[in-house]
Amino acid sequence: MVAALAGLVASLAAGTTAVAEPSAAQVRHPVEYVDPLIGSANGGNTYPGANLPFGMIAWSPTSTRGDQTDTGAANGYSYNATRMRGLSLTHVNGAGCHPGAAGDVPIMPFVGDVDSSPSADTKDAKYAADFSHDNEKAEPGRYRVGLNSGAAADLAVSERAGVADFSFPADKPANLLFRVSNSLNGSEDAHVEIDEKARKVTGWVETGAFCGRRANGGVNNRNSYYRLYFTASFDRAFSGVGTWKNDQLSAGSTTADGGEGYKTGADRAGQGSGGYVSFDTAQDNDVSMRLGISYVSLAGAEANLRGEIPSRSSVADVAAKGRAAWDRQLRDVAISGGSEAQRTAFYTALYHSLQQPNLISDRDGRYSGMDRKTHRVAHGQKAQYSNFSGWDQYRAQVQLLALLEPRVAGDFAQSLFNFSKQNGGVWDRWVHISGATHVMTGDPTAATLATFYAMGVRNFDAKGAFDSLYRQATVPHPDGLSDAGCPGQCEGQRPNLAQYLDSHYAAQDVCHCWGGAAETLEDSVADAALAQWARELGRDREYRELSERGGYWKNVFNPQATAGAGYIQARNLDGNWVTPFNPASDRGFAQGSAATYTWMVPQDVQGLAEAMGGRDTAAARLDLFFHKPDGSWSIRGGDALRYDPTNEPGIHAPWLYNALGQPWKTQETVREIVDTVYGTGPSGLPGNDDLGTMSAWYVFAALGVYPQAPGRGDLLLTAPLFPRAVVAGADGRRAITITAPAASDANQYVDEVRLNGRVRDASWVDSALVRRGGSLTFTLTDQPDTTWATRPGTLPR
Numbered sequence: 074m075v076a077a078l079a080g081l082v083a084s085l086a087a088g089t090t091a092v093a094e095p096s097a098a099q100v101r102h103p104v105e106y107v108d109p110l111i112g113s114a115n116g117g118n119t120y121p122g123a124n125l126p127f128g129m130i131a132w133s134p135t136s137t138r139g140d141q142t143d144t145g146a147a148n149g150y151s152y153n154a155t156r157m158r159g160l161s162l163t164h165v166n167g168a169g170c171h172p173g174a175a176g177d178v179p180i181m182p183f184v185g186d187v188d189s190s191p192s193a194d195t196k197d198a199k200y201a202a203d204f205s206h207d208n209e210k211a212e213p214g215r216y217r218v219g220l221n222s223g224a225a226a227d228l229a230v231s232e233r234a235g236v237a238d239f240s241f242p243a244d245k246p247a248n249l250l251f252r253v254s255n256s257l258n259g260s261e262d263a264h265v266e267i268d269e270k271a272r273k274v275t276g277w278v279e280t281g282a283f284c285g286r287r288a289n290g291g292v293n294n295r296n297s298y299y300r301l302y303f304t305a306s307f308d309r310a311f312s313g314v315g316t317w318k319n320d321q322l323s324a325g326s327t328t329a330d331g332g333e334g335y336k337t338g339a340d341r342a343g344q345g346s347g348g349y350v351s352f353d354t355a356q357d358n359d360v361s362m363r364l365g366i367s368y369v370s371l372a373g374a375e376a377n378l379r380g381e382i383p384s385r386s387s388v389a390d391v392a393a394k395g396r397a398a399w400d401r402q403l404r405d406v407a408i409s410g411g412s413e414a415q416r417t418a419f420y421t422a423l424y425h426s427l428q429q430p431n432l433i434s435d436r437d438g439r440y441s442g443m444d445r446k447t448h449r450v451a452h453g454q455k456a457q458y459s460n461f462s463g464w465d466q467y468r469a470q471v472q473l474l475a476l477l478e479p480r481v482a483g484d485f486a487q488s489l490f491n492f493s494k495q496n497g498g499v500w501d502r503w504v505h506i507s508g509a510t511h512v513m514t515g516d517p518t519a520a521t522l523a524t525f526y527a528m529g530v531r532n533f534d535a536k537g538a539f540d541s542l543y544r545q546a547t548v549p550h551p552d553g554l555s556d557a558g559c560p561g562q563c564e565g566q567r568p569n570l571a572q573y574l575d576s577h578y579a580a581q582d583v584c585h586c587w588g589g590a591a592e593t594l595e596d597s598v599a600d601a602a603l604a605q606w607a608r609e610l611g612r613d614r615e616y617r618e619l620s621e622r623g624g625y626w627k628n629v630f631n632p633q634a635t636a637g638a639g640y641i642q643a644r645n646l647d648g649n650w651v652t653p654f655n656p657a658s659d660r661g662f663a664q665g666s667a668a669t670y671t672w673m674v675p676q677d678v679q680g681l682a683e684a685m686g687g688r689d690t691a692a693a694r695l696d697l698f699f700h701k702p703d704g705s706w707s708i709r710g711g712d713a714l715r716y717d718p719t720n721e722p723g724i725h726a727p728w729l730y731n732a733l734g735q736p737w738k739t740q741e742t743v744r745e746i747v748d749t750v751y752g753t754g755p756s757g758l759p760g761n762d763d764l765g766t767m768s769a770w771y772v773f774a775a776l777g778v779y780p781q782a783p784g785r786g787d788l789l790l791t792a793p794l795f796p797r798a799v800v801a802g803a804d805g806r807r808a809i810t811i812t813a814p815a816a817s818d819a820n821q822y823v824d825e826v827r828l829n830g831r832v833r834d835a836s837w838v839d840s841a842l843v844r845r846g847g848s849l850t851f852t853l854t855d856q857p858d859t860t861w862a863t864r865p866g867t868l869p870r
Contacts, residue, residue: 097410097796103403104396106413106420109211112167112762114152114755116719119425119762120164121150121211125395126402127458127481128232129377129432130366131164133216135179135257137197142259142333142341147173149257152755157181157218158201159252160226162235162303162366165460165505166428167762170284170291170512174505176257177278177301181250182224182239187324187349190317191250192333195342200250213424214395215388229392231381232432234365238388243358247351248313251276251305254345258282260332261297265348267314267327272307274350275371282335283505284512284562293558295335298508299441301366304374308361313351319344361387368506369447373435380436402427405477405803406772410796410816417753419775419794422768426473429764430458430485433506441507443495453532455480458488461504463517464595465721465763471521472780473769475528476843479804482525483532489518490538499552499566500545511562514587514663515595519546520783523602526609527786529806529844539606543615546600546622547574553585560587560663568592572646578628580646581661589651590629590643590661591722594673597626601676602784626674630684634667638694639685641671657713665722666713672698673722675782678732678869692733698726699742708746710759718750719760724770728779728789731836732869737822737857739836740792743774744821747794776800776811777851778838781869786840789869790862792821792853807846815853823861825852836862837869 100106112119122133136145136154145154148164149172159179168174181191183200191200208219219225223242228235241247253276254263265276281298285291315322316329320343323329331346352360363386365378382391403423408416434440434457438450450457458481475482492507493500500518501509519542526535545567553565568586573579573596581589601623607615631650632639643651643661651661656668672695674681682691699716701707707715717723727746730738750759751771762768773779777793780786793813800809826833827850828842838849862868 099407099409099797100416100420102400103420103423104213104400106416107213107399107403107424108417108421108753109213109424110152110755111418111421111753112425112755112758113146113150115758116760117756117758117762118147118167118169118173119758120148120166121216122160122164123214123216123228123230123235123395124428125214125230125232125398126427127430127432128230130162130230130233130235132160132162132228132230132235133164134218135159135161135176137201139196139198140338141195141197141255142337144172144176144257147171147761149173149176152206155205156197156201156203158197159250159255160228162364163301166425166764167767168283168462169761169763170287172257172286174257174283177280178276178303179252179255181252182220182226182241183248183250183349184222184224184241184245186246187248187250187315187322187351190320190322191252191347192254192317192345193320193343212396213399215392227388229388229395231391231395233367233377233436234363234381236382236386236388236391237362237364239360239362241352241354241358241360243354245354247354247358247360248349249360250347250349252345252347253278254331254333254347256280258285259335259341260345261334262330262332263346264330265316265328265346267316267348267350269311269314269327272310274305274348275303276348277302277371279332281505281508283503283508283510285335286337287561289561290558290563291561293562293564294510298445299368299506301368302371302374303364303366304371304378305362305364307350309352309357311350312353314349316346316348318346367435368433368441369435369439373437373439377436399424405801406776407799407801408795408797411794414753415775415794418751418757419772421757422771425762425768426470426765426772427477429460430481430488431460433457433459443492443507443509445507446495448491448495454487455484457491458485459504459506460764461489461518462764462766463502463521464513464515465766467517467520467524467783468721468724468766469769469773469780470765471524472528473772475525475530476800477803479528479530480532482530486522486525486530486538487533489522490534490541493541498541498544499550500542502566511558511564514563514591516546516567516599517595518542519599520602523606523784524780526606527784527840529786529804529840536610539603539610539612542603546603546619556585559585563587567596576646577625578644581643581651582645587663588643588659588661590641590667591663591665591670593629594626594641594670597623597674598676598783600625601782605784623676624680626677627680627684632684640667641673642667664720665717668698668714669717669723672726672729675725676784678729682733688733692730692735692738695726695729695733696738706745706749708742709750718746721763721766725779728791731789731862734863734865734868736790736836736862737859739789740822741857743791747771747774748818777813777849778811781837786843787869788838788842790823790826790836790838790849792816792823793851802846806844809842809846810848811851812848813851813853819855820853822854822857823851824854824858825861826850834862834864835867
């Protein structure tokens, strides 16, 4: 035990790179500033394990608090739960449903005799191990941990494969447990096969069930929608083998089958299957393993491994390539200046933003579709991607993806279109691997693809995708009348569309949705985005129709909702408002209050201001949204009447001051959130990262720009955090250079902006900057300039 831990600590020290650049210098190697543990506490639900940008494999711990059917946090890892039962091959960054998604095939280095079924260890009392963060090291592309049992693991990955070094105490039994059925949400079936002669372990798990445990409709998702295959090869012979199913251990057996089901607690405890291999550590206590995965076949997993990790590659070799890949990716944004903590927060946020979408296609282009058939990407599409948290991502993460990686964005758009064609023309709002999970509300795919197009992404079938999304928005589908999965995972992607088109709002009592008011706002945003796309495609009739529908939000704005102010409020089919009404209530909404959702009209801020009584009145109300009655800030969440940085419906609200003619308030509000809500350390994110959405918010805020509305390429402006940032050009674009020489903690206000050298007296820029590149130069000060960008004619549209 001592030897293994000492070796691990020595390797951690050797792998640590000192950060020595002076604060004003441009960051040369941004990977040095990434801390994957940021967001692993405080509900951020990030994971610390090894991955590559947009990769398929994500090798990370599954922690436990003493329940084999649960985990320490939604994505398997919590910084505050220092006991693990395996190192799982797949993860999704920051998803909110507990226990999240994936976490497939935990592989556990176990010290001791395997003399009972690990599935029977329902409290994770025997076949799990404690660890200390002092013996843990997480970095881009690599993860290392030493367990209190004396075992240690060192993992590194390529896109679809990985390599591991395991060490064990020389004087105790050494084993690797393959918990093939123990995915985070359980499994329908699983298989393991051990080939002693070839020194291989192979298998698969049939699983899915994202959000399947939620009370609000989760039972709808207790089903399988993908199969993950794996193959693992070892550098040495096994000294023993065995398998288990449920409570039966079979020493010497080489094959087993059986899933756990999708329930939890006592209803699932003790079920499942797996296998183990043992090693003689008397002369050699190190074990090397090479592993490949595939969502198509075992042969695909083998080919992915052969093609990505040469047979003699060490963990150090693979880790070095992974680190270099992340360094290249993160250099998409080169910053200068700032404190070490600010650089760490920034580059870790960028790292989390660019973990998704994720590859699901093999090296040969084959992938499992939403129809569970095997497909191959068509000519012109590099890869099939998945993991689309639409309701979250369309507000910030997809814009950052389009800005930095337009080729990936285009392949992702085509991937979602491919899925829709395999799903009867339905575009699901939350896609996990090849499954339609129906999670959340609205039509976020329409907003996403329209945004991609507005930001210059062209490498997908834009006309075909628009036609399909327009059909979904105009032709009722039978699923729209189903209550299956409601309210959290309603099957209808445009629920009760016929009623919506007739009433011009989603009626709370017949909408077959999570909340009628929220659905109306979401569909209004989606339709406004589709309208902008239609205009760019020259589809004038659709542009006019969809533009009108983008204003349907007005039909759920009740100017007399309270005695003092109007709010977004749910309505019934007969036109009456749903009562009693309380601005702090979520009745009619999805994961947010009326007070928050009332601001969710990014496509028509001027119209919202007019409905509230004018821009000055709206700005005064926005002041109360960010401040308590005594004037102090209220930006950390927990108050349903005020700003919540932990969830998406209101995260654009700090920038609304720009359109209301008071941009200096955007500047001070954004900076206050950046400085106090975000940070470093495990609690450095305000809440669920939601597949990079909250991290993307921080990246934009630190750069001094933010997407104005879905379906547009326009950017709203605020004070940059760094003196200089260069966003690398892509697909023939010039770079975007953002300079603010006086940037500092004190200088958070904008005095002047120059766009491509010309003074711009406006708090926004149009999509030309994103599509063509250019320069933004900020003059900053420590006092608010209440005259800059305030003239009515210069305000964001």
